[in-house]
Amino acid sequence: MDKSRFRAMLLAISDKLDEDHLKKLKFLCQEDIGRKKLEKINKGIDVFECLIERAKIGPDNTDVLRRLLDDIGQKVLVDIIDNYERHATGSPAEIPDAKEQEKINIATEVMVVQLGRRWTLVGRKLGLTTTKLEGIKEKHHNDLEEQVRELVREWMKMQKNKARVQELIQALRACMLNLTADLVEKKLKEIGTL
Incomplete structure (x- = not known):
């Protein structure tokens, strides 16, 4: 970097x-x-x-x-670090545009509050391997919030510029976490980005 x-x-x-x-x-x-x-x-x-x-x-x-x-x-x-790492991981062609990143950041903050230990279910739905999920758990051993943030970062690294907030919402719904998905959509509507 x-x-x-x-x-x-x-x-x-x-x-x-x-x-x-x-x-x-x-x-x-x-x-x-x-x-x-x-x-x-x-x-x-x-x-x-x-x-x-x-x-x-x-x-x-x-x-x-x-x-x-x-x-x-x-x-x-910590958002400043996240922004640095997102831009440092690849060229602009490999990361979502600023508007989509903003939506993903909003979704992440809702997920951090809502998911708790169920973040691994969402991680599997998003296509992260068991090894990657275990690595996240180990890296942020006693910090569920940071585990959720790391999950989203890893997913974004995988998806690159194809990362879309809609995919996060679909993964939440597929895991029967409809309340969390609804809260993400509500928050996005509140700021006029959905």
């Missing part, structure tokens, strides 16, 4: 961290970076730089960064 694009993504995240979130981030990174070094840091980008130096994060490794943002209550900033 592109290093300059990765650094631009880190800068975008850093710019959105307020003083309180930076303090929490530094607290969580004490083991990896060290208290003395962290005392001199007053920007998120400097924390990220230290994590890069220690090979905790990198262009192909955003798991620690995702977990840190989640732990400091900044799940919203």
Whole structure:
């Protein structure tokens, strides 16, 4: 993946961290970076730089960064990582257009709230292998929400530019998760994208 694009993504995240979130981030990174070094840091980008130096994060490794943002209550900033990874995984011809991505993001957020452990059923309907599903479970061991997000990311990697929100809705209905499918459609109608 592109290093300059990765650094631009880190800068975008850093710019959105307020003083309180930076303090929490530094607290969580004490083991990896060290208290003395962290005392001199007053920007998120400097924390990220230290994590890069220690090979905790990198262009192909955003798991620690995702977990840190989640732990400091900044799940919203995880979208910046998702956007980076979607664009870094292929050329524009291999990813859905911006409008379809927005619909998929909305569907994902509804699914995150609604699915719980039933996400594996939906994963099978979407064509993910048992090995891939087990890998997602292992990668995000105690985080059902992140498992659902990872499921959608993996499905999008498989589908590339053919990924459509309608396919997610059909998979939900095929798994008898009609309430979740209805909520996705309702949310899409509310913002006028369905």
